[in-house]
Amino acid sequence: MSKEVKPLFLPLKGLYFDLFSDGRKTYELRRLRGGWNLSQVYVGRDVVLSYGYGKKYRKEAMILAVKSANSIGELISKHSWLWRQINPLADSPEAMISSAIDLMGDGPVIAFEPSFDTLSPAECPRCNHPITCWDGLDIGSRFDCPYCSAPLKAVGDHFIAPGVQWPVFHTAH
Ligand SMILES: [Zn+2]
Structure with a gap:
């Protein structure tokens, strides 16, 4: 054994x-x-x-x-x-x-x-909670994760399907 x-x-x-x-x-x-x-x-x-x-x-x-x-x-x-x-x-x-x-x-x-599994788009890197409230968020904008308060920054868009792009978030360090 x-x-x-x-x-x-x-x-x-x-x-x-x-x-x-x-x-x-x-x-x-x-x-x-x-x-x-x-x-x-x-x-x-x-x-x-x-x-x-x-x-x-x-x-x-x-x-x-x-x-x-x-x-x-x-x-x-x-x-x-x-x-x-x-x-x-x-x-x-x-x-x-x-x-x-x-x-x-x-x-x-x-x-x-x-x-480990790479970060999915529109997901908080720290708590992995999907974030849905990004409407109007520009690349480079900073905000706090509503679930874990991690400081986040939108760093780019990720292609999901034609016409559909989700942001990718990094922590704002
Ligand atoms: Zn979070």
Whole structure:
């Protein structure tokens, strides 16, 4: 009988949960220590993303890719595209590296890609509730999700059928 492996629990600051949820952030970076090691974090393992430690907003995912290196700088020099996937709000690889070092200190790191169902159009990225009240909303307009109060921004239209377009929402971070 095989022992069932529990999903890896990944608590995230609200900002980073939201960036994962709307598809802008695709990789998580952790120092390679404690439970964050290559025998716990591996391709195919289920992972649960959590908005903080609460139970309200969670997303089930599966690890699609794992990368490790002896330092944050080494990781980014090996995978030059990765900085933006880890921190889409950083202006440059150097800015991403220095803010990560400030946050976690430098040393061996592990980065992994949790893959989950992509966001549907007209859906709140944080709570996944369909949003129907977008009439008259222009691209770039900001408003709060009526269901979870996430700050949202309409970022574009998604083609549904001829003549029918639904907006795509990102969180307004
Ligand atoms: Zn919401």
